[in-house]
Amino acid sequence: MKSVRLFLTLCASLCLLRAQDDNLPTLFVAPFDGDRSEISYWQPALGEGLAEMLITELSKTGKFQMLESTAIESLKDEIRMGEDGWVAKDERVEKGGWAGADYMFRGKVTRFGAKSTGVDLGGFVPGSLGGLGLKKNKSDVRIDWRIVDVANRKIFKTGQAVGSETGLGFKIGVAVTGHGGNIGFDNKEFMESALGKATVKALNQIVSEMSRLTVRPGARQAQKINAAAAAQESVTAAAQALRQTPGKVLAVPAKGVLIVSLGSQHGFKAGDKLKLYETVDLKDDKGAVVFTEEKLVGEITLDAVQEDRSKAAFTGSADVKTGWVVKAN
Numbered sequence: 001m002k003s004v005r006l007f008l009t010l011c012a013s014l015c016l017l018r019a020q021d022d023n024l025p026t027l028f029v030a031p032f033d034g035d036r037s038e039i040s041y042w043q044p045a046l047g048e049g050l051a052e053m054l055i056t057e058l059s060k061t062g063k064f065q066m067l068e069s070t071a072i073e074s075l076k077d078e079i080r081m082g083e084d085g086w087v088a089k090d091e092r093v094e095k096g097g098w099a100g101a102d103y104m105f106r107g108k109v110t111r112f113g114a115k116s117t118g119v120d121l122g123g124f125v126p127g128s129l130g131g132l133g134l135k136k137n138k139s140d141v142r143i144d145w146r147i148v149d150v151a152n153r154k155i156f157k158t159g160q161a162v163g164s165e166t167g168l169g170f171k172i173g174v175a176v177t178g179h180g181g182n183i184g185f186d187n188k189e190f191m192e193s194a195l196g197k198a199t200v201k202a203l204n205q206i207v208s209e210m211s212r213l214t215v216r217p218g219a220r221q222a223q224k225i226n227a228a229a230a231a232q233e234s235v236t237a238a239a240q241a242l243r244q245t246p247g248k249v250l251a252v253p254a255k256g257v258l259i260v261s262l263g264s265q266h267g268f269k270a271g272d273k274l275k276l277y278e279t280v281d282l283k284d285d286k287g288a289v290v291f292t293e294e295k296l297v298g299e300i301t302l303d304a305v306q307e308d309r310s311k312a313a314f315t316g317s318a319d320v321k322t323g324w325v326v327k328a329n
Contacts, residue, residue, distance in 0.1 A: 018272030025102040027064035029055050032107040032143070049183030050109065050143075054203055056185065058105075061211040067101055070178055085327050102150045102220050103156060107206075111142035111162075113195055114177040137169040139194040141202040147210075151220040159209055167194035243267040248275075249324040250309060258300060258312045260326045265307050268328075272302045276314060294325055 032050045034042030048070045059066045068075060075098075084090030118218055146158040170193035183190060185197075190196040247262035258276075277294040284290050298316035314320060 008315045024063070024065040025217060025221065026067050027058070027103045027105060027147075028067040028069040029058070029105040031070060032109050034112065035110045042109070042112070045108070046112070046183055050107070050199070053120075053184055053199070054107070054206065055106070057203060057207045058210065061207060062089060063211060063213060063215055064103070065099070067099060086247070086263075099219060101150045102217070104150050105145065106148060107143050107145040109141070109143050111140045112199075113139055125291055126132075137194055138166040139198045140163065140164045141195070141198040143202050143206065145206060149220075151223060157210075157213065159206065161202040161205035161209075163198035163203075164207070165197040165201065167197065168192060170195040191255075205272075239267050244324040245326050247326045249276075249320060249322050249326065251322060252320050256314050258314055258320060258326075260300070260310055260312055261308070262326060263306050263308045263310050265300055268302060268310060269303055270302055270305050272305075272328075274302070274312070274326045274328060276300050276302050276316075276318075276320070277327065278318065279324055280319075297324070300326065 024098050029051045031044065032047035036046060038044050051070050055066055055069070058064060079093050079095055082094070087093075113196045141161075141163040143161045144158075145161065147156045148154070148155050156170040170190055182259070185191060187196075191200070216220050243266055245266055246263070247260050247266070250261050253259065262274070268274075276297045277297065278297050280293045280295055281289045282291040282293065297318045297320070298314065300312040302310045302312050304311040312326075
């Protein structure tokens with residue numbers, strides 16, 4: 001019994017966390033750019049590796065629902081496999097199911113390594129054999145970053161992060177085989193080097209600042225909320241207009257019993273009260289109706305409601321006729 005309660009508690013906690021995640025603004029981290037005028041050896045895999053490190057850390061803040069950004073083509077390939085028939089129909093991933101992004105994180109690395117001396121960062125080219133060189137050096141990392149609202153391109157937040165560390169040098173000379181190259185938390189030599197430690201310091205500054213952000217819903221969410229509100233207002237207005245539609249007495253099957261041409265499709269239910277009006281035709285000297293007046297007779301109560309008509313009770317003394325008008329007010 002105890003284990004059952006523990007299981008149910010765990011399920012409830014997971015459901016709560018999932019609901020919380022669904023309410024978080026979504027964010028994707030674009031691969032970092034590098035200032036090639038300052039970092040001559042910069043390669044795209046460096047930017048992807050730094051982006052992946054930041055994604056890992058930002059996912060721990062609870063501020064955003066993180067979206068995949070560095071392996072987009074692999075996700076597209078999964079969809080293409082389904083479209084090409086390699087995946088069973090009931091197992092395919094269909095287009096149109098991806099979550100939209102509220103915000104984009106964009107980072108530009110303006111310093112990465114030693115500024116002027118002897119850190120061997122050469123050999124970082126796709127397909128090179130390269131190697132790992134260790135030596136004492138001082139490494140600096142500087143990242144200029146910003147968060148952009150995807151829906152309107154407005155910059156939500158900007159910042160700059162700097163990390164500096166003296167210690168073992170790191171030679172980026174390992175063959176670049178894919179996303180991230182050899183830059184990341186899973187590379188022990190990088191993490192133990194001065195460059196790795198300086199990188200972590202800079203990324204931690206970014207994460208610390210972003211964890212303190214008060215994140216408002218992005219313009220995309222605001223547009224969805226406004227569209228939903230407008231749609232609801234339209235539905236409400238239409239329902240109110242329909243409810244104001246005048247009806248008529250269709251039949252008087254018995255004293256005090258009326259059948260009227262208003263029902264549930266007009267927004268009415270049993271127990272609703274309507275005003276009953278006698279129609280008085282005004283005629284010209286030739287007997288043609290030139291004007292119809294409505295004279296308030298009393299009130300009726302709907303007893304049974306169908307889609308397009310209702311049965312109502314009338315307790316007044318008037319001799320009700322078919323064609324008389326009924327209204328909500």
